[in-house]
Amino acid sequence: MSKTKKIFTNLRVIILLAFLIFAVFSISPRPGAEGVAIRNIITDSAAAEAGIPQPSPTSSQVSRERILNINNRPINNVEDYYDYVNTLKVNQSVQIKTSKGLYRLRTKEDIEIIELNETVTKIIKETITVNETVDGVLVEKNKTISKTIQVPKTKEISKGTEDIGLRVFDAPKTNIRKGLDLQGGTRVLLQPETQLAVQDIGSLIDTMEERLNVYGLSDLVIRDATDLTGNQYILVEIAGANEEEIRELLAKQGKFEAKIANQTVFTGGKDIVFVCRSADCAGIDPNYGCSSSGGQDVCRFRFSISITSQAAQKHADVTRNLDIIEDNGRYLSEPLELYLDDTKVDELRIGADLRGSTTTEISISGSGAGVSQQEAVLNALGNMKRLQTVLITGSLPVKLDIVKIDAISPLLGEEFLRNAMIVGLFSLISVGVFIFIRYRKLQIAVPMVIISVSEVILLLGIAALIGWNIDLAAVAGIIIAVGTGVDHQIIITDETLRGRGIVYNWKERIKNAFYIIMASYFTVVVALIPLIFAGAGLLKGFAITTILGASIGVFISRPAFARVIEILLKE
Numbered sequence: 001m002s003k004t005k006k007i008f009t010n011l012r013v014i015i016l017l018a019f020l021i022f023a024v025f026s027i028s029p030r031p032g033a034e035g036v037a038i039r040n041i042i043t044d045s046a047a048a049e050a051g052i053p054q055p056s057p058t059s060s061q062v063s064r065e066r067i068l069n070i071n072n073r074p075i076n077n078v079e080d081y082y083d084y085v086n087t088l089k090v091n092q093s094v095q096i097k098t099s100k101g102l103y104r105l106r107t108k109e110d111i112e113i114i115e116l117n118e119t120v121t122k123i124i125k126e127t128i129t130v131n132e133t134v135d136g137v138l139v140e141k142n143k144t145i146s147k148t149i150q151v152p153k154t155k156e157i158s159k160g161t162e163d164i165g166l167r168v169f170d171a172p173k174t175n176i177r178k179g180l181d182l183q184g185g186t187r188v189l190l191q192p193e194t195q196l197a198v199q200d201i202g203s204l205i206d207t208m209e210e211r212l213n214v215y216g217l218s219d220l221v222i223r224d225a226t227d228l229t230g231n232q233y234i235l236v237e238i239a240g241a242n243e244e245e246i247r248e249l250l251a252k253q254g255k256f257e258a259k260i261a262n263q264t265v266f267t268g269g270k271d272i273v274f275v276c277r278s279a280d281c282a283g284i285d286p287n288y289g290c291s292s293s294g295g296q297d298v299c300r301f302r303f304s305i306s307i308t309s310q311a312a313q314k315h316a317d318v319t320r321n322l323d324i325i326e327d328n329g330r331y332l333s334e335p336l337e338l339y340l341d342d343t344k345v346d347e348l349r350i351g352a353d354l355r356g357s358t359t360t361e362i363s364i365s366g367s368g369a370g371v372s373q374q375e376a377v378l379n380a381l382g383n384m385k386r387l388q389t390v391l392i393t394g395s396l397p398v399k400l401d402i403v404k405i406d407a408i409s410p411l412l413g414e415e416f417l418r419n420a421m422i423v424g425l426f427s428l429i430s431v432g433v434f435i436f437i438r439y440r441k442l443q444i445a446v447p448m449v450i451i452s453v454s455e456v457i458l459l460l461g462i463a464a465l466i467g468w469n470i471d472l473a474a475v476a477g478i479i480i481a482v483g484t485g486v487d488h489q490i491i492i493t494d495e496t497l498r499g500r501g502i503v504y505n506w507k508e509r510i511k512n513a514f515y516i517i518m519a520s521y522f523t524v525v526v527a528l529i530p531l532i533f534a535g536a537g538l539l540k541g542f543a544i545t546t547i548l549g550a551s552i553g554v555f556i557s558r559p560a561f562a563r564v565i566e567i568l569l570k571e
Helices: 003-008 011-027 078-085 198-214 243-251 309-319 373-393 410-439 442-466 472-498 503-537 540-569
Strands: 036-041 066-070 093-098 102-106 109-134 137-161 166-170 185-192 220-226 232-239 256-260 263-267 272-275 282-284 290-293 296-307 324-326 330-332 336-340 343-348 361-370 400-408
Touching: 003 011, 003 540, 011 442, 011 540, 036 078, 066 078, 078 166, 109 373, 198 220, 198 232, 256 309, 256 373, 263 309, 272 373, 282 373, 290 373, 296 309, 296 373, 336 361, 343 361, 361 373, 410 442, 410 472, 442 472, 442 540, 472 503, 472 540, 503 540
Parallel strands: none
Antiparallel strands: 036 066, 036 166, 066 093, 093 102, 109 137, 185 232, 185 400, 220 232, 256 263, 256 336, 272 296, 282 296, 290 296, 296 361, 324 330, 336 343
């Protein structure tokens, strides 16, 4: 039987090949992938209204929905996408062809509302309760009256075409997930204000994921971590997001309460059935608009919500015995006070007709300030979006303190990845050349390089399968694992060569080599386990990747290499 046939019919080699095939399947290389992949979709945007689904954060990279063309114009990369969407006109019909379907949307106009130093008369309708005698019986009836008020005059200025709401990145060629170090984004290390139980940590992470998804950030990783002293941390990595977008969402607990006469009638989360986020019932309040006060511009927002019947009953119970006062209308003696993180953010007067009423429809309002009206509008809409998010998701179980926040440029990551691949290729060639010079045999150098490449493929396959992000720490772990593998293969080769010509000694020599390899393996594992918890888990990728690489080598690739060398060198 030829040596080649012996190699490929050997059980250890067959096992290695089977794992390699499975790894390649997990990686799913797609060198010809076209278009740009959808990272996330902005809530209430034209894209969201067109029915383009929000990508699942757990979906594989190559299964991401990709934009292939817009209005029959091919989209090959991110530059093509933004170059074209920036040319779209207001109210233009747009056809987007993706890898999963065809969508049609219409662009919106981006309008800025500017308040003028004038007022206009506006007639509003108000429902009041009046007493009437019907058949000698005094009854209360609701009556709609018209009321004339003076409101600031506003002017609408078009700022062009509103963003259609898609966030994209170049179509992934494999299922390997790149960490923030390689693709850019924001990494935040948070510490709970108080120690949490295991179940509370899980609840905290679930609420954070829901909150960030509601806010339109879906490509994220949230995991708990501890350091060697037992301190608890939450590590959040969000691709394609900037620091300001997530600081407020993550740093504050987000506890919302609505109180009447210092009694809580409903809270964010469980008491909220629906929160309006569309333009017809949310935005800058047309009844108030923007105004100047104390050298600052202030703009007021409003949106409607629906509360549960239980919360509505509590509202009825609290308001049933309140007095009715006359103050440019009929109102209850106590207002509805809105608190966010124990700070009062607004106070709303309650119409007299709502006394004892189990209404489930509530209008929420607030404001934003700035040195210019444009800044005030942006701040008001930002505050509104954050309040809406808190109302939908509820409060976090505990307040979180930001320990560290890093914003990482995607350009730096791309350059590093390119350099790492070049250096890695050069390293493999150097190893092959050095081994050939050392042993003067191609049948030793070639298998050693092939096995090293196989170990990298197996590691990347496992990472793709479990959704592990390959970041700088993981790349360092891969390098260490490959270097350790070369050392072990040299040990196997030296032991094998020492036994040449002694037939009965082959197995004994291989066994001796593996005694040394296993001792080295267990030393590496024991040394790296504490590193998983060191630095609040920031070095976890390095430790886990190195341990996985060493395990793959010891139990899969190095036994195969030992058998290959034995077959090739045995005379």
